[in-house]
Amino acid sequence: MRSSTARRRATIIDVASAAGVSRQTVSNVLNFPDRVRPRTRDRVLAEVDRLGYRPSTAARGLRNQRAGAVGLELNLPTCGSDIGPLVLGALTVRAPAHDVHLVPFGDAEVFPTVAAYRDMTRRHLVDAFLFADTHSGDPRPDWLLENEIPFAAFGRLYSHPELTCWADVDGHRGLELAVEHLVASGYGTVGYLGWPLHLEDPAVAEDRHRGWVDAATSLGVAGPSGVTDQQLGPAVEAADALLDELGPGDAVACASDLIALAVLYAAARRGLAVGRDLGVVGFDGSLVARRHGLTTVVQPYEDLADHLLRTVHDQLLDGTVPVAGALLDPTLAPSSSTDRESELTSYTPVPAPTRR
């Protein structure tokens, strides 16, 4: 015999009663499962499934009817970069904790334009946007402001110093960490290989360069510096030129893991064992670093994700914007490339000590 409860649409009261808990507990299980003890949660979910309960959309606020959809532009540079997948992974994993979900979009264009944003808005697919690759002259903030669409950016909004809806890694602090670690590990002079200031993100390049200058100067270890773009071939040549000016026991701090890999190659070319003869630190905490045993400055991907998701959530909920942009501290992950007992060459890669 089927009960009448099973025939009509089940309510939250039916679930609470069947599970012997309060309505608030049922609501917490569905919306904030971390707040509920596992045993209680399992009991409530068993009743939710048994009764076929579906929360009323009207009662779920921002969580209802797929509200809280946040468009995330995935252009080809993002997909093909070393850090794009790390940013995306952190945003994906952290989104539920902020009552939002991501909808990636993009076209085959390398440079972002507002066309794809306009299209997503016309199709009513999202309520807000997240984007990266901010740069001066970026047309996206203006378009989003004009259309009163909430957004947050991974990266400083160079052309809009008055805006606070961004989060970024403190690259200056990252290079300080790199230099301090190299000195503490017993290396001598510390050189730097970074990006030229004419690139799209001059502030990012300058920020990291300044961090090296400040730390190396104050510790009295400042050596030569060079610039290269983010391509392996040219970076190996630039690294080779920099190594001409360094001696055994010296070190190179780099603006990215790819540049650090290039230093590894340039060192191998001249028979230097990285670790023993030369210290190398990269930046990003990428797959490249993990694979090649590179010490690296790790971006705080989860904290960045939390800040960005909270920023769009709060704008959606009641229009609140942060009082300031968030410049978050990176951390240093030591590996073989700064271990003076290690003899790392480009053709004897070590497996990274821990796999994420």
Added chain:
Amino acid sequence: MRSSTARRRATIIDVASAAGVSRQTVSNVLNFPDRVRPRTRDRVLAEVDRLGYRPSTAARGLRNQRAGAVGLELNLPTCGSDIGPLVLGALTVRAPAHDVHLVPFGDAEVFPTVAAYRDMTRRHLVDAFLFADTHSGDPRPDWLLENEIPFAAFGRLYSHPELTCWADVDGHRGLELAVEHLVASGYGTVGYLGWPLHLEDPAVAEDRHRGWVDAATSLGVAGPSGVTDQQLGPAVEAADALLDELGPGDAVACASDLIALAVLYAAARRGLAVGRDLGVVGFDGSLVARRHGLTTVVQPYEDLADHLLRTVHDQLLDGTVPVAGALLDPTLAPSSSTDRESELTSYTPVPAPTRR
């Protein structure tokens, strides 16, 4: 003076009338813009914007109220892999052409479980799912079938040979292409470095191995073979052992770009110039191959994306499933590592000829 048209909510008839086109044309502009000439499209969109027209959700079928949301599991191996970002990029770019959009989700677990799928379903965030990393014993197909939720898989559904909702690259064909290219480029014996059959995806490992066996045997160039897991350190050791059994002018076909990179390192360790002394072909068309001048078998990411998106779209629309799974042909992208005029070593990487 404001017209009455501007006061009440604009309809599709208002837009059609203002733009001097039919209602079907307005509908096409919003839903299938590729079917409409640019000049007409621009005129219609100008009226859409001017009149503030928003399509009625009731009239938009699968396109309405954010229907057609397809959950895409991004676990950490996916995000940290060489091909994950390429698959995601292709799915993102192709989704609009199939009237669906993606909602990535995942947790910090390495291995997929149904818990995250259950959660997405409970929250009513998606109508269907796409996933990769299929393997025998995978609990996801059973759970999705039980719950009558449409899905499609990138990778064969090993435990469900009766299911057709999948697409995969023809790895056998890929290794045939690699061997044929090496022979045509003038190399002698062709060895193979692949994955052991005890790994999660035995069929993928076997498929690629068989492709090498069949092509190399029929062309009379079969050489030694070896196995390694997908980690750079062990792969370099395995490559080194394989090179012991090969001579100048021979070649190695590999199951992945990472393994091919390991062959590059092992060759450099013994002073061989890849290209001139040794031919090397990878598999995946990844960033690693582009950066290191590796000839590689490129997976047909856009075709795979189109097939998977069409498969979930058709299931959502009327329950149609494909008559068979899709095994799609890869292509070969030649680069320096199979150019006998080239002298490629691990510490003289070349920039890839074209940047995607």
